[in-house]
Amino acid sequence: MTVQPSxxxxxxxxxxxxxEKLTDDQLGQLCRSGRVEVREAGPVYAEGDPATCFYVLLEGTVVTSRRVGADDVEINRTSQRGVYAGAFQAYLDDQVPQLYTNSMRVPVRSRFFVLSAQExxxxxxxxxxMAVHLLEGLFFGNRTFQQKVSQRERLLALGSLSAGLTHELNNPAAAALRATSALRERVAGMRHKLKILAGGPYRQADLDTLVGIQERAAxxxxxxxxxxxxxxxxxEDAVADWLDGHGIAGGWDLAxxxxQAGLDEEWLDQVAAAVDAELLESALRWLNYTVETELLMNEIEDSTARISGLVNAARQYSQLDRAPYQVVDIHELLDSTLQMLAGKIGPEVTVVREFDHxxxxxxAxxxxLNQVWTNLIDNAVSxxxxxxxxxVRTSLDRGRLAVDFLDTGPGVPPEIRDRIFEPFFTTKPVGQGTGLGLDISWRIVVNKHHGDLExxxxxxxxxFRVCLPLTAAATPDAEETSA
Incomplete structure (x- = not known):
């Protein structure tokens, strides 16, 4: 690209x-230290290259953009004289990497005042x-502040999730404990009943028949x-009537x-036909223990499976055993977050998944991203x-993956809609919201993933729609230029 001195x-x-506030001497030194360049339409510098120059627009138009995958997405276009871009963090010297944080081009012939980064x-x-010390303090203080508030927001979310997870784990754990206690009683009863059967005047063929019926019942x-x-x-009424009709005492207790095991009058008729009349009551009570044992083992299996599922969801949500940056299935992340938040969402809210698998x-x-989902779901429920x-819906939107969170609440009033992504802005009562959730979500989606949140x-x-590039080259948070 041709650069013409001026x-x-x-x-x-x-x-x-x-x-405008500089003295004549300082302006003269600026002119001697820098230069004026005329650039024809085309690129000026590229994101990620070493930041060697500080540019101030004198005349023309500049366009700044950020890289998203293989594309450059325009973030600003202006013709305002005096806007600056490039190595404007050079005053920090080697305290931070001196790289261009975006790309800049000129769509028309433009003039710049240019200083080398060193100058x-x-x-x-x-x-x-003094300004340098203030700016350094502001730069690093702001970075530390952002890290602290982000960490605090994560801890608040973790506390809420921990309470919900504890509740969710307690229910199946308590069910498994109750079922185990009941199972111990039923097994003891089966041993007692088996002793009676074994000591009774029963033929081997009768016992074989009972064992066969027991297996079919299971x-x-x-x-x-x-x-x-x-x-x-x-x-239950029909089965109790059948038991009473066959002289089985306490049929209402067995029915x-x-x-629950799916055993009806037809099955009871088959049992009655397979065993002698004097053996029927002992056989049915023994089978009742068998059925109860199977049902209790099913309950324990369901409860422990639920616990295992919650633990897997927690591991997927926290990503503790995985690399921080990886290629992921968004639906797995959404499912784990919804499962982790099930207790907080509550039974009054109907959750609809419309996933395009x-x-x-x-x-990503x-x-x-799980923190983003948590913030958006929590806001919707609140x-x-x-x-x-x-x-929760996923789709393809103009070559990007879109995740929508829709709720049937009262909506966001138009007068505050432009402020909801501001840090510390919240409509929740004092003590119920930090005002950081949407700000942090915006930073994660836009700064870290080069996506959009609207x-x-x-x-x-x-x-709320989150759009993520399909091939984004995720980078650490970048500072914005003023151009």
Whole structure:
């Protein structure tokens, strides 16, 4: 690209807001230290290259962009005289990597005042030593502050999730404990009943028949379908009547277990036909112990499977055993977050998953995306504050992966819609919100993943949309330029 030198006029520099307070001597030194360049339409510098120059626009138009995968996404376009870009962090010297944090081009012939990074740093240190210390403190203080508030937000989310996870784990653990205690009693009863059977006047053929019936009953338990309350009550009455009709005492106590296992009057007829009449009651009570044992073992299996699922969801959510940056299936992250937040979402909120599982995996920081999902889901549930529907949808949007979080709450009022991504801005009562969730989410999506986070809202239909590049080259948080 052709660069044409041009004379430097101190008075022209004085007309720029950046230099209007400088003395005549300082303006003269600027002209001697720097240069004026005329650039034809084309690139000026590229993101990630060593930051060698500080550019101030004198005339023309500049366009700055950020790299997203193989594309450059425009982030600013301006013709305002005096805007600056390039090595404006050179005053920090080697305390931070001196690289261009974006790309800049000129769509039309433009003029710049240009200082080398070394000259820019020297002038700032010589002329504004106090300002340098203030700017260094502001730069590193802001970075530390962002890290601290982000860590605090994560800890607050972790505390909420831990409480919910403890509740979710307690339910199946308590169920497994109760089932284990009951199982111990039933096994003791089976041993007692087996002793009676073994000591009774029963033929080997009778015992073989009972064992066969026991095995078939266990198979029926495994295939039993859950009946509704009314159907189950009707079936229990029918089975109790059958037992009473065959002289079985306390049939009403045996009936619920048989019905829960899917054993009806037809099955009882088969048992009655297979054993002698004097053996029927002992056989049915022994089979009742067998069925109860199978049901209790199923309950223990379901409970422990639930615990295992929650632990796996917690591991997926935390990403503790995985690399911080990897190619991930977004749906796995969404499922783990929804499972972790199930207790907080509560039974009043209907969760609808509309996932497009044909979408490709994307490169991302999964642990941080899970924090974004947590913040957006938490906001949606808080907004509805009671019964409602939370819809989580994935789709392809203009070559990017889109994740939508829709809620049926009252919506975001238009007068505050432009402020919701500001740090510390919150509509929640004092003590219930930090005002950092959406700010941190925006930084994770936009700065770290080169994506977009936007909101559309009306009463009964609020949508937060996260768009992620399919091939984004994720980078650490970059500082914005002023151009």
């Amino acid at each position: 004379p430097c006029d101190p008075e022209e520099l004085r007309s720029l807001f950046l230099f 820019f740093s020297r002038i700032v240190h010589d002329w504004f030593p 198979e029926r338990v495994a295939k039993a379908e859950q009946l509704g309350p009314l159907d189950a009550s009707d079936q 619920p277990v048989f019905v 044909t979408l490709p995996k994307v490169p 920081f999964p642990g941080e 907004a509805m504050d009671g019964p409602g529907t939370l819809t 909101v559309t809202s009306e009463p009964g239909n609020t949508r």
